[in-house]
Amino acid sequence: MGQPKFSRPKTQTPTHPWKAERIEEEHALKEQYGLKKIGGMKEIWREKSALRRHRQLAMKLIGRVDTSEGHFKREKEQFLESMHRKGLISEEADLDDVLQISVENMLDRRLQSQVYYKGFAPSMRAARNMIVHGHIVLGSQRMNVPGYHVLREEESEIAYHPTSNFNDPNHAIRQEMDRRRQTVGAEDNSEAIVQPTETQTDEEFVEQIKADEEAIESEENEDGGEA
Secondary structure (H helix, E strand, O other), X not given: OOOOOOOOOOOOOOOOOOOXXXXXXXXXXXXXXXXXXXXXXXXXXXXXXXXXXXXXXXXXXXXXXXXXXXXXXXXXXXXXXXXXXXXXXXXOOOHHHHOOOOHHHHHHOEHHHHHHHOOOOOOHHHHHHHHXXXXXXXXXXXXXXXXXXXXXXXXXXXEEOOOOHHHOOOOHHHHHHHHHHHHHHHHHHHOOOOOOOOOOOHHHHXXXXXXXXHHHHHHHHHHHHHO
């Protein structure tokens, strides 16, 4: 039976430790999400184990004869509500959508990822450092666990700690992030696709493009003849 005080590990390690394809995939995830350089694989295995439990419960509910009434219906609704609160599925999602959740979706819900996505850090690595060194709070609680899964209603509570140097808008890192946002915004505007105006029909717009292309080709031919 075992001792109650010694809980079993919930993280399942790979069945085969030396599969090159899996190792390459996990190394890519480790770099993409700024996980620990030593021990980062365990963080991925932890997310994969949690994802496996979600899928097993979803398949168990799908296999039920009838989940439209009674206890099974309540169990299904509570499970879907829990997955929605965790930010893993939409409000209208069903059990089949739970099976489509990937390990990337699980990693996206980590506090480290959310700090980066919300614009509090210039990179995933920087987000991890900010959390570990106590620069990030969730509501009024200082958070120093990068792997904490942020609930949907907690996303708006992420902020810098009141005593953190990053609260200063003139901090060098915050100014650099603002500069990057402005640069990206300018590039997006310059690369915007020209759309036909309301006064032009689609056919007129296509004919105009063809005419412009023919004019360019004729100019190139003339230049080639002169040369």
